[in-house]
Amino acid sequence: MNVVHGRDHAGDLEVSTEVVVVGSGAGGAVVAATLAEAGMDVIVLEEGGHVRPEEHARMRPSESLRHMWRDAGFTLAFGVGRSPMINVMMGRCIGGSSALTGGVCFRVPEYVLGDWRALGLTDFTPEHLEPYYAEVEENVHVEDVPLSARSRSTQLFGEGAEKMGFSLESMRRNTNGCVGWATCNFGCPERAKMSVDISYIPRAMKAGAAVYSDCLVERVTTNGRRAVGVSGRVLNGPNGAPGGRLTVRAKRVVLACGAMFTPLVLKASGIGKGSGQVGKNLTLHPAFRIMARFEERVAGWNGALQSAYSSAFEPDGIQLNSVFVPPAILAATQPGIADDHVRRAKTLEHLAIFGANLHDEAGGVVRRGLGREPFVTYRMAKKDAAAVPKALRIAGETFLAAGAKEVFLPVLGLEGFSPDEFRKIDLEKISPKRLECTSQHPLGTCRMGVDASSSVVDDRGQTWDVEELYVTDGSTVPTSLGVNPQLAIMTLATRFAQRMADRRPS
Amino acid sequence: MPPEVDAEAHPLVATPSILAGKRNRLPGPAGERRPTGAFPPRSLETMLAMAEAVFSTSERPLPADRLEYLRRELPDLLNRAAPRGRLMFRLGTFAISTIAPLLIGRLPPLRRLPLDVRIRALRKMEASPFVAALIAVRAVLCLVYYEHPDAAAEIGVRVGPNGRLG
């Protein structure tokens, strides 16, 4: 069975099914496969297009941005108060953001589960989650990244870390046969990343699920207190514009549009007004990249894109993650005009990079904007704002300890610093508005909880307001995780799906 | 209709058929390339005028084929941003087009200035409080420009026969 391309479907599309899953990313794909394998009649609707992994594998990064990324990668969360503007990255394709990950997989840290239990979600212990983790980890082939896969960029940071008194640990990733092209975010030439378009979606289809690309869901349709389907548009107009009407009748509706779009569909459907929580509590794991220039040739693009991390600074809310980017994107970070710029670009091979993520408090809100775009604002908590200079200081000092000649901070308009200059700079004085900040991890906007007044879904993923309407994506995560979320999202989705499979919708 | 992808394509730099403008592309997302939403030609001209300044060196001006490549590729990328993203870029290019010349006492628009004056204007803007617009637009220029194989080779990016970087 193949993915049905909505673009090629003429006119309106009307179908009936037992379960409709909206969104084919990490949360949606897992539920679709689990329910289809349990014998249910499942349809998956995805707004984005279908690009086969072998096609994505042959795209340049800028082509991947055009065909796989939402808004070509230019989505913004507007910083309120002393918060930076944040570039929020997401996928819009079969596989969703899962197709763009660096493959990093973390289980939810025990202290985070402790926070969830304190909110009343008492089931969430490591022991309870173990079978769900085990199932997901097997299905997406989670494995340790061997030391030999570390790029020179990561090795250098690791050498600095040892001198600074902390160490790097190996990450785990959902890969099978990675040879270190370091282009994970833009398609894997070896198809070694076991994202859901390679793992769960084919399983769902094998078990009989029908998967449609280019189908935009606008609303959930209800019959009193119960979901009875979804409606929207088939993107079969000129150049993929909305064309025919999309109508799906279903006994159960599962929303998995991601933390930015599930709240918009709920709001457009008038669902969840009671709690006032839909679209609130957005966490982003604001991320910063710190670069350093070394005398030696680093060529950090040789090796795994992400391979090692340190949680030594978790008490400060900081997680350090190895990362790299393809040369054209690295060049985009280089300042200067004409000779100044080209001269700097010629030294890309000497640059090392490391990333820092914040374990943030919920400071964001997703609102309906004009048209289809969400309007996202983010107010960084004081504690998180205080962690930024700390993170930059730690990463910069670590590179210097490894022998870096120059350190580059993610601050608009700042040149590189020599070791002496870096040690003198007062990082607390840098205005947050000048920070270059990104997020790949929007979470929490339809959070799971134990009562209808403070959450959007219960601990089975069902909305408090409407029966047979479930949410199974990153929006249900009750608090910031502080670590990369895809494994947590897939694990929660497995747990939700197995409970759904126990009871067929009547 | 499945997208056509060149068999020769490899992930980091543009292939000869892309450079020749022959490569078929996937249709864009909803709203893309609708006449009213398309990235305006004037903003594109500003970006290209800026590209000439950013990527020229004292040894050579920006080669014409690279400029042509940017002219084809940039709208294809930018038209896939959502309307708000496109608007931000339009505002960014407008700021560059007007503020950079004024900072050195010349009349806008930037694209009408001779290359050496443009370089001077942009350098001044880079050192000014308006640097954010310049950084954002330069980042997009770089991300497309350095996928041109000659531009990549010039900065030492060595693509091996199997497409891997050395």
Ligand SMILES: Cc1cc2nc3c(=O)[nH]c(=O)nc-3n(C[C@H](O)[C@H](O)[C@H](O)COP(=O)(O)OP(=O)(O)OC[C@H]3O[C@@H](n4cnc5c(N)ncnc54)[C@H](O)[C@@H]3O)c2cc1C
């Ligand atoms: C560049 C990048 C790198 C990342 N790296 C990592 C990593 O290494 N490790 C990690 O753990 N996490 C990583 N993440 C985060 C991870 O991918 C996400 O947290 C996860 O995929 C979110 O799952 P989701 O189901 O909530 O949403 P998504 O996976 O984003 O899926 C949502 C899907 O719903 C579709 N959709 C939205 N609205 C509609 C609608 N109205 N109708 C129909 N379809 C709709 C979207 O197009 C999308 O395909 C990364 C993310 C990005 C962008």
